[in-house]
Amino acid sequence: MNTLPELTDALLTLDERVAVLTLNRNDLRNALTGSALIDDIVATADWVNQCDEVSVLVITGAGSAFSAGGNIRDMAERGGDFAGDVAECADRYRKGIQRIPLALQAVEVPVIAAVNGAAIGAGFDLANMADIRIASERAKFGETFLNLGIIPGDGGAWLMQRLIGYQRAFELTMTGRVIDANEAKELGIVMTVVPDDQLMPEAMKLATRIASQPPKATRLTKRLMKMAQRMELKDFLDLCAVFQGMSHNEPEHLEAVNRMLSSMGRG
Numbered sequence: 001m002n003t004l005p006e007l008t009d010a011l012l013t014l015d016e017r018v019a020v021l022t023l024n025r026n027d028l029r030n031a032l033t034g035s036a037l038i039d040d041i042v043a044t045a046d047w048v049n050q051c052d053e054v055s056v057l058v059i060t061g062a063g064s065a066f067s068a069g070g071n072i073r074d075m076a077e078r079g080g081d082f083a084g085d086v087a088e089c090a091d092r093y094r095k096g097i098q099r100i101p102l103a104l105q106a107v108e109v110p111v112i113a114a115v116n117g118a119a120i121g122a123g124f125d126l127a128n129m130a131d132i133r134i135a136s137e138r139a140k141f142g143e144t145f146l147n148l149g150i151i152p153g154d155g156g157a158w159l160m161q162r163l164i165g166y167q168r169a170f171e172l173t174m175t176g177r178v179i180d181a182n183e184a185k186e187l188g189i190v191m192t193v194v195p196d197d198q199l200m201p202e203a204m205k206l207a208t209r210i211a212s213q214p215p216k217a218t219r220l221t222k223r224l225m226k227m228a229q230r231m232e233l234k235d236f237l238d239l240c241a242v243f244q245g246m247s248h249n250e251p252e253h254l255e256a257v258n259r260m261l262s263s264m265g266r267g
């Protein structure tokens, strides 16, 4: 399935095995609810898994923000995803914003978030679902749910402590303070901070480098790295043995070995 899905509030491109998803509702600072962005992100994640022409997914935002998270106008009006009694509201979460962490968790290729501006609430959690985050100097990050009297309900409370440890995640979540890109780097949330005009070139450089690796083994390696987070070593090694058997039987393996052999002795 190599045809790109039709998206409403996001742009999607595919070039040299790198797909770039650009959230494109700057009028809402790319708020995820009250826009079509949840559907667009889920459709892209599903497509990536079915399209063997994709080796890396880059996610970024158009305009000044990466994503402002949940739609606070809908919250104020108790409309959209935030309408109804406890059970109805819970159902809207399950059928709405919670589809993003589930879809991104299942993405088989490496995901890079190129964080161009504010990543707030569910927008922060979206960035944290990526495997690697590169931030513009303009980026800022806030797990601000509690400031609004709500809980981090789209996976943030699960995800952030796995990323930076319980204590630091706890402090950011409980204070709801907004941090700049450099502090995010110090905390290990962000891998690299670059000048704004270098954000996409840096993200694409990394994406292209990863995309030059043998595609099937790249997907298997990402699966292993995810599985490692919740497996015992013995079971994990059993899984590695099977995946390695699969890798040795793929044509891309012999092609890569032959490339290596023919480059040896030339250097």
Ligand SMILES: C/C=C/C(=O)SCCNC(=O)CCNC(=O)[C@H](O)C(C)(C)COP(=O)(O)OP(=O)(O)OC[C@H]1O[C@@H](n2cnc3c(N)ncnc32)[C@H](O)[C@@H]1OP(=O)(O)O
Binding pocket: 026, 027, 028, 029, 031, 064, 065, 067, 068, 069, 070, 071, 072, 073, 097, 118, 120, 121, 122, 123, 144, 145, 148, 154
């Ligand atoms: C279930 C999920 C829950 C959560 O995610 S909780 C967290 C909810 N999100 C927030 O609290 C973030 C609120 N927004 C902001 O803090 C700021 O904005 C930004 C830092 C993201 C960007 O600041 P700047 O570039 O100065 O933009 P601006 O002037 O504040 O807003 C520009 C337009 O964007 C709309 N907007 C911004 N964020 C949201 C949002 N989260 N939901 C709905 N609309 C939003 C505004 O209203 C306004 O619109 P107009 O131009 O028509 O006045």
